[in-house]
Amino acid sequence: MTTLNHALVPKHEILTAEDKEQLLVKLGAKEKQLPMIFIDDPAIKDMKPKAGDVIRITRESQTAGVTTYYRTVVD
Numbered sequence: 001m002t003t004l005n006h007a008l009v010p011k012h013e014i015l016t017a018e019d020k021e022q023l024l025v026k027l028g029a030k031e032k033q034l035p036m037i038f039i040d041d042p043a044i045k046d047m048k049p050k051a052g053d054v055i056r057i058t059r060e061s062q063t064a065g066v067t068t069y070y071r072t073v074v075d
Contacts, residue, residue, distance in 0.1 A: 037071035
């Protein structure tokens, strides 16, 4: 079983260039202002991300419902 299929690992997705641009405009932020995730992080390593990609992390919890976080890939 890979880490992406583990029950405790939230869903990770690489945003398309268009989605990334829309997100940054919506947030009024620059890529460098997003929190970082390392390129060799076990949760995304199998996705083969590139530095500068933005990862959408979708978490589910009983108390908060569904929450979405964004991270910029750095090496």
